[in-house]
Amino acid sequence: MELIISLTINGLATGMLIFLLAAGLTLIFGLMDVLNFAHGGLFVWGAYTGVFTYAWSESFVVGIIAAILTGLVLGFVTEKLIITPVYGNHVQQILITLGFMLVLQEMIKVVFGPNGVPVKVPPYLAGSWEIGELTIIKYRVFIIVVGFALFGILQFILKRTKVGLIVRAGVMNKEMTQALGINIKRVFLLVFMCGAALAALGGMLMAPYSGIVYAEMGMEYAILGFIVVVIGGMGSFQGSLMAAILVGLAGSFMAYYVPFLSVAVNMILMAIVLIFRPQGLFSVVKG
C-alpha cells in the first residue's frame, strides 16, 4: 500500500511538471492555432534565468519571478519576430520555430556556459514527511499543489472573466472581434506571452526537482510536452491535465514494475492513443 501511494505521488508530481510545460503549449496552440516548437527553448531560458537569480538573491520566490519575467519578455520578442510572419501556415510555423529553438538552446551555452548547473531545493521545501513507513517528499507535494492551482486559475480566467471571453471570442471569429473594437493582435500577443511565461515557470520549478539544469533539457522536455498535448487532444486544458497525469503515473509505475519499458512508455502511450483516437482524448479542435 505504501509503495502504491508513494509511486502515485511521484507520478502525480512528474505529471504536474509536464502539465506546466504542456499548458503553455495548449494555450498557444488551442487559442492561437500556432505550433510552437520553440517552447522548449523558452522553458530552458526560464530555468536558467530563474536558477541564476535564485543563486544570486538566495530567494526561491525571486527566482520564480525572474523566470516568469524572462518568459514574458521572450514571449513578446518571439511573437513579434518569429510568429507574426507565419500565422496560419502550419508547415512554416513548425520550421521557423524549430530554427528559433536551435538559436535559443545555443544562446544558453553562450550566456551561461556549456556545462550543467546544479540546483538545490530551498530549505523550507526540502526534506520529507514520514508517516509510518511512507515517505512523502515535500517538494513533490508543492509541485502538485502549484499544478492544480495553476489549472484552476487558468480555467477561471478563460471561463469566467472578461479577458477570457475576449480571447475565446477572438479565437472563434477574428474579424468579428476586431470589428467590435478589440485589438485582436494585442490579445494574441498577450496570450503568447502568457504561454511563454508558463513554459518559463515550468522550467524554473523543474530545476530543483531534477537537481540540475542543462541546455539540452529544453528539447527533451518539449518532446514530453508535445506527447502530452497530442494524447490529451490539442487545445484542451482538461485533456492536457489528464494526459500529463496519465504519462506521469505510467512513467512512475513502469519504472518500478517494468523498468526496461519505462523509457519508451510515453511513446507507446501516444502511439496507442493516436491509433484509436487520432484527435486525442479530449480534442476541441476539429480534425
Added chain:
Amino acid sequence: MIKQPSILSKTNLFYALVVGVMIVLPIAMDSRTLTILLTQFCIFAILAMSYDILLGYTGIISFGHAMFFGVGAYSTAIMLSDFGPTLGSFMASIAVGIVLSSLISIVSGALTLRLKNHFYAMFTLAISGLFLVVAEKWRTVTKGNDGFTFRAPEFFRERLYFYLFVLICLVIVFILLKRFVSSPFGKVLVAIRENEQRTRSLGFKTLGYKIIASVVAGAVASLAGSLYAVSLRFVNTSVMTMDITLDALMMTIIGGVGTLIGPIIGAGVIEFAQHYLSGLARDYPIFERWIIFFGILYILAVIFFPRGIVGTVYMKYQEWSVKRGRKSATLKFVEEKE
C-alpha cells in the same frame, strides 16, 4: 504535341559537367580533407533528396527521417563486422537496410499517414524516439551509446575510391528519383501536396500514394545511412538522433523544397559552411556555437526565401524571361509595322 527533352539537353550537359568537375577535383587537388568533405556532401545530398520526396513533393513533415538513416547505418555496420569486411557483405547490407526501412515505413505509414499534418509530425517524432531508445538499450547488438568501430571493405580503404562510389550512388539516386517524381505517380504526389481533399475526390487513394512516397524516401535514406557508416567506419546512436533529421530538413529548406537539385545544393551549402565555420572557431571562439548562425539562417530562409535558393533563382529567371519575351514580341510588332 509536347517535345520530349532529349538526353543531350542543355541541363543534362550542365549536370554532366558538374559531375565531371566533382570527379576531377579531388584527384587534382589531392587533398584528404577535401575528399572527405565531398564524400560527406554526397551522402547528405542523398539524404536531403529523400527528405524532399516527403516534404517538397508530398507535403508531409516527418521528424523521423533519422530512423531510416540509422537503420541503414546499423545494418551495414553490423553486417560488416559480423560477416567480414567484403564488398559482397556491404552490398547485401545495403539491401537489408533498404528492405527493413521499407517494412518500417509501410507499417508506420499505414498506421499514421491518415493523421493530419502536425499529428503526423509528432507521431514520427515519437516512433523515431522509440527506435533511438531501443538502439540505446539493446546493447548486445548496438553497443549502445558508445557505438563500435568496424572495418570497411578492402576496396574502400582508399578514400578516393569510396568517394567515387558515393558520387556514383548520388548520380544514380538522382536519376531514379527524377524519373519517380516526373512520372504520373509523382504528379499525383504533387496534387496531394496542393490539395489532398480534391485529389481524393478525383478518385485517387491518397493513403496508398503517401505510403509509397514514404517507402521510397525511407529506402533512399537507408542507403545514405549505409554509406555514412562506411565513411566513418564507426557507428553509434547519434545516427538516429533528431540532429540528423534537422540537418536534412535544413538542407532541403535552404536549397529549395519541391525540386531535386535544391536539396543537393542545400547539402553543399550546409556541409561546406559547417566545415568553414568550425574552422573559424579556432580563431574566433564565438564560432564554436555555429549552430546559432544556422538557426538564424534557417529563420531568415523561412521568412525571406520560402522557396529556397533554387526556387528563388528559378522565379527570377522566369520573371526575366517573361520580360525578355515581351520585349521581343514588341520588337517583332515594330518590325512588322515597318
